[in-house]
Amino acid sequence: MTATSSHNQTDASRSDAPTQSDSPTQARGVKPLLGLSLAELTEWVQQQGQPAYRGKQLHQWIYQQGARSLADISVFSKQWRSQVAEVPIGRSQLHYRSAAPDGTVKFLLRMQDGQIIETVGIPTEKRLTVCVSSQVGCPMACDFCATGKGGFIRNLATHEIVDQVLTVQEDFGQRVSNIVFMGMGEPLLNVENVLVAVRSLNTDVGIGQRSITISTVGIPGHIRRLADQHLQATLAISLHAPNQALREQLIPSARHYPLSALLEECRDYVKQTGRRVTFEYILLGNLNDRPEHADELAQELHGFQSHVNLIPYNPIKEVDYERPTPRRIQAFVKALQDRHIAVSVRRSRGLEADAACGQLRASQIKISA
Structure with a gap:
């Protein structure tokens, strides 16, 4: 996900790219x-x-x-x-709530400084998953992402991350079972606060680390840093392309991190942690969903302890990418399966309008502007 004013772009290739890591409350010395x-x-x-x-x-x-x-x-x-009345607990205010027919609920939450973030509650028969944001906006500027079209504002503080899970839990009236850091922002560019939030969500809120997924497009050196933490959380890599040229077209920051180096760091992660890596791959109609792309992807992941999560694209107004046809999706799946690559397709959940990450926030900001 991602969104907001597009003027505050950052060089996402640097590990310290977003420097505004603290919320305004913390900056004043009053820690929630x-x-x-x-x-x-x-x-x-x-x-x-x-x-x-x-x-x-x-x-x-x-x-x-x-x-x-x-x-x-x-x-x-x-x-x-x-x-102690002036000491804040650190809860957000509900700015907007939108429920879909399938039960998915999107929340826009207003932070103390007025910034708005998006979080999503996704219920199934046995689970309640929260899609959590780690930044206000995102500096990665992925071409297909509504959030990336909005630019980067600041990192979220630990309490602003944990608050999202408590908000969804209270709204649904049931315990959250799973958390995915796949909302607005790049988690590994806010790794300090994300790691503390994971600890709090695990020990304080009571969510098992194996039920937490941290998704990243890949920041040089940071996957090894994550491995050093010996977390039981799942690492998910937003890959989206089987070769460097196409990946740079979709993810501008990829020019600073060759695909070969990213995959080597992922292999080191598997060796160090013993946990497989999930590779997220957004299928874009007639762009990265061809048989030759499946062949390339299978070659790159051969012998890798991994799983590919295919995500049919949710169109956004800002770009002309298309959702692949069901036949193209199934052909891609079969091509990977034939090459013994573990693969699944993520079923679309959520709103009929503003379904893609960051779209609801962007549309509401335009309305209120």
Whole structure:
């Protein structure tokens, strides 16, 4: 996903590309409580002169009962609540909500500084998955992406990431089972906050790491950095092309990261973690969905502990790419299967209008402008 004003472009080839990594609240030195662990919350309440057991109460009210301010926590004395009234928990405000007939719900959430991000709740019979954003906008400028057409504003802070999951969980009235970092932004350009958020979502919210997926187009050196964390989360690579030339056409930042180097880093990731890599491949009609493309992709992934997730394209107004026909999709699948490549097709979920990542946010910003 991605969106906003297209004037703030960044050289996405640099590992430190987005430098605005903190939210405005953090910049003023008032750190929100959301995202802090039980130990950190316990330390904080003790610093405020409260007994240690208040930390466990605070943790429960934030993560299980959805408190949006310290004033909501009735087990604390009114006197102490008034003393810490200015300390934010770090919850967002709902700006817009749009539900699709299949039950998928898109949320536009307003941050404290007025920036708007998009998150999605995707229910199935057995699961509730949240598609989480990691940045306001995105610097990667992928040509087929609605978010990439909007430019980059800033990184999301840890509490702004965790808040998305709590928001969806509260709206659906059921526990979130899976999280995918496939919303607005490039997670590995906000890796510090993303890693802390993964820890919080795992230990505080109670979502298993194996049920968390981190999706990236690939930032040089950062996949190895992720491997060093020894997470149980799934790594998903937004590949979208079987060769360097076509990948550069679709993903401008790919010119700084040759496909061969990206795949070598992925192989190192598999060796170090023992976990397979998922390769996401958006199928664009008559562009990257031909039999020869399937052949190239199979050759690149031969002997690789991996899985290919094919994603039929959701058209956006800004570009003329087409969704492939069902026959082309099935032919691509068969070509990979014949070459013993594990493959699946992601079923489209969501809105009939503004279905692609970032489109809902972009359309609402235009309306309010």
